[in-house]
Amino acid sequence: MKNLNSKNTTIQPVTLDKQSYDLAIVGSGISCTYTLIHYISLLQEKLSKTSGLPNKLIKVAILDKSGEFWTGVPYGSRTGKQSLIITALKEFLPPDEKGRFVTWLTDNYDSVLQSLKTRPGVLNQHWLKSYEDIMIKGNWDELFIPRYVFGWYLKERVEKLLTEAKNKEYLQCDLFSGEALNVQKIDGKKYQVDFATSAQNNSLIAEKVVLAIGSPPNKASFLSNFEKSEADKDICAIADMYEPSQNSNIDRIVEFLKQSNTPQDNKVLIIGSNASALETLYSLNNIPEAKNLISKFIVVSPNAKFPHRIYDDPTPNNYVAQNLVTLTQSEKFTAEQIFEAVKQDVNAALAQGETVDGTYKVISKEVITALNLLDFAEQKMFVIKYGIEIGKYQRRAGQDYLNIVDKLVSEGKLEFIKGKFIGTTEGKSGFEFMDSSSQEKQTFGEPIKVVINCAGFQDLTKSSSTLIRNLVDQGICTPNDSKGGFTMSGDFEVNENLYLMGPLVAGNINDKLKVWHAESCGRIFNLSQKLAEALV
Structure with missing residues (x-):
């Protein structure tokens, strides 16, 4: 077995100018990795039914900004080994x-x-x-x-497949380290992918391109409230906990708090209460030096709740999602009514002593039943809006993470604020937020030393990503009505011979797919198999 920490890969990155490829994949996280695994498996199957000899050598290019291939942010070094x-x-x-x-x-x-x-x-x-x-x-x-172990597995699996394909002379894969800046059509059919390395700008040509670029950047408007110069020593602002890596940002927080003259004011503000916020809380408490320097954690988000606990035995006793069942017996109903029925069923279940984890499968099954009874217009509303909203009521996480939350709450070291973060106050002694209940601006007046952005993702029509902006401005890709994904066909095409995989598939409904969320590993595994079939 290879050492996970080794930077050597079976196939080394190349930096050749304007090489021509049959297929280029932009991004090398699990969306790319599973697409490639399925693609190679289908090619092997195809070869086994013929003479076993390829008609031609298929040339594939993989482009990744970080230079760390096959794991993406969640399963590689940028997340670290504690997640x-x-x-x-x-x-x-x-x-x-x-x-x-x-x-x-x-x-x-x-x-x-x-x-x-x-x-x-x-x-x-x-x-x-x-x-x-x-x-x-x-x-x-x-x-x-730990997530890195899964990344280790993925890396070994895909590299083994690539080596076999190269030895059998039916597929060659070149790796490029660089940030994709643009994808543009040339000669009417082919695409040119422009990217920047640390040394120069470069490009490659491909017959087909897959965009596997992961989620859009986090919302980072709060950064405008901070001076970005090194002269600003008042607050340590982390726009993205995984850039350049979680470990390096923890080190940065530790070094910043060591300089504090008022350790009782060493409060850490986390914007958002999603899985990355929960993981950030866990990771900071994993390192004793960081934990001991932090006097309190403040979490501000519109719902002010972390995901619900997953139990070892979540099976409920004859639980029935009564509101959803009643709704599906109606002659006509809407996507919004499904959402309201879920809220009612979740609240009723909790009042009866059930858990979100215990009722998750029952409610999810009834939601799909209801969704399939909607007309197309309402199904579209579900896909672009209410599917995501329902997911917020059923968010779950394991006890390893949530035990830390409970411990911090009992110690008085974790406070939740229900509202939307606006910005720091003048003098940076606290922060302002829009209260979720009153919809009025309020102020948290105590000093904050660290601000960590774990907010949701940007609207694709207002993205800070150079690549996404260029794709939209050229009309190569069109944001769908959810504004969280690009419009695509049932074969994942966003343009002729330009395909999509990963979180940006969300918000699509067509004759083959209904996708309102495409971030889970299992969902990406299944969707990428369908994409591989379209590519082959």
Whole structure:
């Protein structure tokens, strides 16, 4: 087994100017990785039905801004080794792929265990102590494993497939390290992908291109409230916890707070209460030096709630989502009514002593039943708006993360504020927010030393990404009505021979797909298989 920390890959990045390829994939996270895995598998199947000899060598180019291929942000070094998958492994992957991963974990158990033992941090040590016996017995299904281990698996799997394809002379893959700036049509059919490296601007030509660029950038308007010069020493502002990496930002926070003359004022403000906010809280409490320097955490978000807890045995007792069931028996109803019925069912379940985790599958099943009974116009409203809103009521996370939340609350070191962050106050002694209930501007008057942005993603029509802006301005890609994804066909085409995979697939409805959320690993696995079929 290769060392995960090694920077050597089977196929080295190249920097050749304007090479021509059959296929180029922009971005090399799991959207790219699974598309490539499925693509190669389909090519192998195709070859096995013929003479076993390829008609031609297929040339593939992969472009990635970070130069870290196959893992993306969540499963690579930018997230670090302390972050956990947000759901248990049995939910994280479809059954067949989960089986492959578990086989890999079993075959490479000694190397995996040794790597887990070297992770720094008190919570990392506690995690291993709690689950080592379970891992030894091979009972992986209930575990919320560290995400980098899955990235390790993906990297080995795709590199093995690429090596086999190269040796059998039917596919060659070149890797490019650089930031994609533009994709433009040339000669009516081909595409030129322009990108910048640390040394120069460059480009490549491809017959087909897949945009696998991950989620849009986070909303970062709050940065306008800070002076961006090195002279500003009042507040440590983190616009993106994973850029350049979570570990480097934790180090930055620690060094900043060490300089504080008023340690009682070392409050950390986290904007947002999504999974990345929860992970940030966990990671900062994993490092004793960081934890001991922070006097309090403030979390501000419109709902002021972290995801609900996932339990080991979530099965409810004969639970019925009565409001959804009644709605589906109506002659006609709307997407908004499905949303309201979910809210009522969730609140009723909690009042009856049930849990969101325990009712999740029942409610989800009824939602799909209701969705399929809507007319097309209402299905579209569900896809572009209400599907995401329903997801907010059913957000779940594992106990490893939420135990830390409970501990901080009991110690008085975590405060929730229900509202939308506006900006820091004059003199940067606190911050302003729009109260969710009164819709009035209010002020948190206590000093804040660190601000971490874990807000949602930008509207694609107002993106700070050079690539996204260029794609939209040229009319190459068109934001769909959700403004969180690009309009595409049932074969994932956003333009002729230009395809889409990953979170930007969200907000699409056509004769083949209804996608309101495309960020989970399992969903990307399934969608990328359909894309690979279209490409082959």
